[in-house]
Amino acid sequence: MFDLDGVLVDSEPVWEEVRRAFVAEHGGTWQPDTQSRLMGMSTAEWASYLHSLGVSLPPAEIARGVVERMAARYRDEVPLMPGAVEVVRRLYGTVTLGLASSSPRTLIDVALDAARLKECFAATVSTEEVERGKPAPDGYLEAARRLGVDPRECVAVEDSSNGLRSAHAAGLRVIAVPHPRYPPAPDALALAWRVLPGLDALTAELLP
Template sequence: MRSPVVFDLDGVLVDSEPVWEEVRRAFVAEHGGTWREETQSRLMGMSTGEWSAYLAELGVRLPPEEIARGVVGQMAERYRHGVPLLPGAKEAVERLAAGRPLGLASSSPRALIDVVLEATGLGAFFGATVSTEEVAYGKPAPDGYLEAASRLGVDPSDCVAVEDSSNGLRSAHAAGMRVVAVPHPLYPPAPDALALAAGTAKTLEELTPDLVDSLPR
């Protein structure tokens, strides 16, 4: 069997990080908090419970549960008007789905994952999808990737992960997966995180079966 591939969602298949930043930044300002210079990079990869608690620490005067509902509701509304797939996302998934199982390990809440997969038609290609809501810890912990491998019925060490963020790269590497980095130009990963990748693709067009299968074990 060819190496199973486990995709991240935000920043890899969907150009959602700018949308997340816009929505959360506005929410923080509206509810009395203060956005910090490092906030966006810290939020990337956190589970819903983790980032909503972090926004409360920024001074948002609401319980984390209400913060999560408010932000996720606004994100879902944005997606209903169109999911911002990254160029080549659907084609990359289709290429890699031929002859190998695919999984998804996302920090997005389940509600948003399902909206994206249904709206884009990508759901048919994934044998397992995991939200970090469904595991103990979000990225950079390995929990989401380990759960995706478990649901696929494969060994994590046989898998290749596709990631863009620092926390995502650290998460997949900690799970024992080989990682292909596809850095987002607006949110590049930290050098030490990028160094964990076994391979790099500048764009999703470069994410080919040959690249995945050539990665050293």
């Protein structure tokens, strides 16, 4: 099971740029730890958090405004991580692939359609569709349920602290591919079964 943001799509810099600008435009104050806190949150969670930073709009309007800006950026160009398309297509047909992402459904579909990878995934889950976002295990548990498999028989590919914690809490083995700009916390990285230097290093032979 893949995460999307920071694993297949180099979206975290775009998320940070869009949300920073939105916060500034609507009277809020971005904090030094804001980006790390936001990584893995569901849409409702991060919209509420931005509201707590002083953004004058209600959370539902914050979410709608930010997601619209993100979708517009993706329609111009989806910033894929190096090797993302090649790795997914290499594994497709060899193992069953799923995706558990904190992105809203709209952005998951736009990104996978643009990369022509949608057909590769037997199940995709947005944390909008479960009760809690990462680091809670809900997204991975739901993805496993949709695939009809035991989570303990699955491997997650994650980059962020909250993502690593989420997959581990769900009982999956976790392969960490740390993002160079947003590395996970040491205690979260310690939960990984394997740590890879980049997505290109992920092969079927590494999987149990």
